Amino acid sequence: MDQLKTDRKRNEYKKQIVKHLVSRNLRAFRETFLELHPADQVELFHEIEVAQQKQVLLFLSPAEFADLFEGLELEDQLTVFQGLSYQYAVSMFNNMSADDVADFLAEIEPERAKDILSSMDMEEAKRVEELMAYAPKTAGAIMTKEFVRLSVESTAKEVIEELRESAPDAETIYYLYVVDKDQRLAGVVSLRDLIIAVPEMTVDEIMSTQVVSVNENEDQEDVARLIQEYDFLAVPVVTPDKRLVGIITVDDVMDVLEEEITEDFGEFTASRGATDLSLTAFTAAKKRAPWLILLMFFGLITANIIGQFEQTLEQVVLLAAFMPMLMGTAGNTGTQSLAVAVRGIATGSFERGGVMKTVKRELGTGIMLGITCMIVLMGIISLFYKGNFLLAFIVGISLFFALSVAAVIGATVPIIINKLKIDPAVASGPFITTMNDIVSLLIYFTVATTLIDKL
Template identity: 75%
Template structure:
């Protein structure tokens, strides 16, 4: 199978479209099936609806199963509606059980029970078992297509078995060993198996120090474990150490992408509304609660300005610098927020300590404040006829605002994390609004104190 280069992809697409339009089954299959599965998916996605339907006629359910797996859930749903019932059932029999379970659960397929009853019983049982796990757990993302060994088998016997069964396994780089009670007893790498003597038994080759995860562990915890150990796969066990499945690195990549997308949603206060496939009405409905909540926070800001109305009436020029102070403080707080959320996600804060990160952000905010204060005081004194008092008020206010903003940006997610809430909830808009309130309080308090000298 060849992976297409970018310059070849369009030529192949044109050729495949030509074969489809001419109903040339043989030429289509020779051209299409020699492609890498990823390229097959891209070519299929580029086709019009009529072309996609023609592909379904020219490919068997087994051949199309690789393409179906490569589509996102929204695309799978659209394609699924084009499939005949028997074709869909046959296709699901050739797909990994975890992919079938994900599709049936996420898309809430109405005839899911009928599909499962019509599937191969062994495959259906795997899907049903996976669907029973709570979402976002190790059990929900594990695969049942793995090879396990008996301790009594020899290296030569295992290699012979792999020749027969490896084609159906998710991965063969790690082979997990079970005892007579199906408990996880050890692990054998493919490398260890190849270099072993043919008559050596598995229990002589295997390592008994096996890192595993429990079936109800959070998927993010699993992702961090695989990343930390640089594993290609990790076994999933029950509380009594029975092996029930494995999680491979490609599943973990999906988890990391999902978690990153979720954090981005939280970070921008648009949870559930970033999917481009959503309608405008659905996106607006999902965003509305956040916008309304932030609007009420904005009322607090407006109220603070109202409290210092007398100061503003006497020195109207102070209003000109409000956006500058609020915006700069908000940006500083968001940067510190990103550092804290990232540190919590990677576990680096646990290693370095909470107070060390807070101290560092305070130092960073203070130094930024000093630099911005000096620059701003110089600019204001030049453009406002040497009004050094105004420059002092704005500059000092900015210094304190940035120092506070950096600390708040770091502290809020850390406190939220201690409360067992996702730290990404401390989103940019919330931090920005909080810093707006504090920076205005600082600015107007200093200005009001020095009002007599300004007038």
């Protein structure tokens, strides 16, 4: 019901705003549109026609449009940017967070980015250039330079007065970081501690010196994990000599997690780089094709194994009927173990619990699953194939060994890949499935060949 009310209210706002745009009622548009949360502004901007989007640009100042621009996806930012005048764009960038400007300029032509930076406010341009100098996917690349830094000599009263001036331009003021005369990180003061402190107390007396920080070159995924572990709203970024250079806020981490999950999902499904719905069919096919061709060659190994046991199949053709079930169940088991292992690596569970503990657990799980499926399957085969208990035993015992081995393969392959400093998500579902197809068929035909004379 609450969602319905929200949607209805949003639709009413949209109708009003479109009406004001069509009638070119500047005052009414601004009163209505600027009341909305930036996220709602972005959603509404997406829904209106291109001509109306251009009208929005005329009705909003560059500073007002900056918040909306920051909320757009990169593809939409590039489209909107093409329609902006040069001066409007430069002024807009001057009013955006330095990290958002750096992210955008990194996606356009270097010469054009350089031209924009040369026209921006010198201080803002310097911040952006510093961020663009960091390697992608590092703490330095995703940090923001808009934060409040305090001196140890300042009093609580002086800091509160300073916040009244600088807070509107800061990314967050819930954590205030303290630096010494050499700009090295010395401590942290929470806004709560500052408010309840005696006005004459100095920052040195209020601050906590137990500060968790990250190195500027640390991987963004490790930073996200740290913020998640400590439930921080922000974390300071320092150089190797502990100089404070920026902060990373929880909203930046959410973007990182979405990016990493999308990347891992692409690896997991052997469709890396092809999960974006905005890609054309040709581009998506071009990105997926190498993976499918590689998997096709793995499939040829499976076909070769079947060919090697052609005589066994000719003697008992019925064995072929159970091949898809055996391969599918083993593949599913391996994929489940793969998910457990990849998650363990991503969350750091392996470091806390130990690799062998996880592998042993997955082996135990595979054995128990194998026993359960074997008993169920042997009962079904015996029932439907007129008491052919030997056939039921061959298929059942093969399934037992296949699931036991599949669980171990699914757990160990990503661990080995991670040890080689490769993204464990590369051990994607299709690769694990294909590998387990090969192993399960080898087990199945070996057991069948050994016992075929008794069938």
